Amino acid sequence: MSTTGQIIRCKAAVAWEAGKPLVMEEVEVAPPQKHEVRIKILFTSLCHTDVYFWEAKGQTPLFPRIFGHEAGGIVESVGEGVTDLHPGDHVLPIFTGECGDCPHCHSEESNMCDLLRINTERGGMIHDGESRFSINGKPIHHFLGTSTFSEYTVVHSGQVAKINPDAPLDKVCIVSCGLSTGLGATLNVAKPKKGQSVAIFGLGAVGLAAAEGARIAGASRIIGVDLNSQRFDQAKEFGVTEFVNPRDHDKPVQQVIAEMTNGGVDRSVECTGSVQAMIQAFECVHDGWGVAVLVGVPSKDDAFKTHPMNFLNERTLKGTFFGNYKPKTDIPGVVEKYMNKELELEKFITHTVPFSEINKGFDYMLKGESIRCIITMGA
Numbered sequence: 001m002s003t004t005g006q007i008i009r010c011k012a013a014v015a016w017e018a019g020k021p022l023v024m025e026e027v028e029v030a031p032p033q034k035h036e037v038r039i040k041i042l043f044t045s046l047c048h049t050d051v052y053f054w055e056a057k058g059q060t061p062l063f064p065r066i067f068g069h070e071a072g073g074i075v076e077s078v079g080e081g082v083t084d085l086h087p088g089d090h091v092l093p094i095f096t097g098e099c100g101d102c103p104h105c106h107s108e109e110s111n112m113c114d115l116l117r118i119n120t121e122r123g124g125m126i127h128d129g130e131s132r133f134s135i136n137g138k139p140i141h142h143f144l145g146t147s148t149f150s151e152y153t154v155v156h157s158g159q160v161a162k163i164n165p166d167a168p169l170d171k172v173c174i175v176s177c178g179l180s181t182g183l184g185a186t187l188n189v190a191k192p193k194k195g196q197s198v199a200i201f202g203l204g205a206v207g208l209a210a211a212e213g214a215r216i217a218g219a220s221r222i223i224g225v226d227l228n229s230q231r232f233d234q235a236k237e238f239g240v241t242e243f244v245n246p247r248d249h250d251k252p253v254q255q256v257i258a259e260m261t262n263g264g265v266d267r268s269v270e271c272t273g274s275v276q277a278m279i280q281a282f283e284c285v286h287d288g289w290g291v292a293v294l295v296g297v298p299s300k301d302d303a304f305k306t307h308p309m310n311f312l313n314e315r316t317l318k319g320t321f322f323g324n325y326k327p328k329t330d331i332p333g334v335v336e337k338y339m340n341k342e343l344e345l346e347k348f349i350t351h352t353v354p355f356s357e358i359n360k361g362f363d364y365m366l367k368g369e370s371i372r373c374i375i376t377m378g379a
């Protein structure tokens with residue numbers, strides 16, 4: 001391509017300050033260095049993690065920064081040593097990576113790569129610590145190694161999943177993060193058998209994706225638990241069959257669920273981030289075989305407390321990061337599930353905005369109106 005090896009000037013939505021609207025700027029994007037690829041982003045979507053770090057409450061603020069980590073695009077050029085990706089490949093950049101060479105990448109059981117595991121504090125590229133983005137020579141920080149709120153971005157090749165070029169990028173871009181987290185928590189970790197019951201705690205995007213996993217696995221009952229009853233109507237479209245709002249009951253939700261299910265659910269998936277919900281999700285599974293999976297990110301000082309007898313009675317507690325998917329190896333397969341109509345993505349996409357109106361996407365998320373808002377880069 002004519003741009004190979006050149007600086008590309010393009011539009012990016014830059015966060016100059018915590019909590020302040022993003023500003024459309026012309027940025028310079030340097031060519032990819034060793035083990036990096038430069039990607040033309042076509043669609044990106046907005047996830048809570050972008051909003052948390054943009055608000056920068058409780059995190060080390062790092063500004064100016066280009067956020068964004070759920071996206072789909074096309075490889076424009078590749079840096080030295082990149083052999084598995086080529087210009088023109090359709091790809092999803094992923095916030096966590098797979099170097100292919102560490103004990104985690106060699107293990108079938110782990111996706112927590114030593115080199116490319118999520119790092120929210122890093123503002124530059126691993127290769128040299130520098131940023132590939134600048135405005136008039138002033139560097140702009142990266143976010144999660146992806147920074148997809150830019151028409152072009154540079155990403156480590158270990159964080160790039162090459163997907164079926166026939167897959168519509170305006171839909172499959174959401175597979176990059178929240179969707180795979182919830183889906184994988186159910187399909188890869190909770191692993192319900194056909195006909196089993198599954199409780200999902202928290203019916204946000206991640207919980208709804210976990211419910212989608214339960215639907216795909218053929219669960220007979222999917223019990224949604226949320227403190228916000230407004231989530232229930234929407235969740236019906238995701239195959240959730242029954243609802244429990246802990247606030248409607250004066251007994252513990254574990255007991256409510258045990259009574260509904262003749263002793264407990266077969267599987268539960270916690271997608272709230274509340275430690276109370278984590279304990280409830282564990283204690284509501286059936287003894288003898290029940291498995292609970294934690295997905296939500298707890299607060300710093302939280303502690304999980306339960307009686308050890310709950311384990312002796314043969315309940316299992318697990319946790320998962322990114323649904324146990326290895327980004328490069330497994331994510332193309334999730335896209336295939338959509339292509340062969342096993343996985344439904346359309347119902348997650350509630351809003352679409354042109355790139356110039358990206359701040360509207362933040363408003364929808366802050367008001368809790370959207371599950372996923374797709375941002376169209378060319379528009």
Ligand code: NAD
Pocket residue numbers: 048178181201202203204205206207225226227228231246271272273274276277294295296297298320321322323
């Ligand atoms: P969200 O805020 O959209 O949804 C969370 C839902 O949980 C809300 O509807 C809320 O009402 C409900 N809730 C909160 N406390 C509850 C309680 N005690 N009992 C029942 N319901 C309760 O969030 P999301 O984007 O769907 O993300 C869910 C969680 O997953 C977050 O903690 C997020 O940080 C985490 N997450 C984890 C991973 C991972 O790899 N483990 C990846 C992405 C997100």
Ligand code: ZN
Pocket residue numbers: 097098099100101102103104105112113114115116
């Ligand atoms: Zn690795």
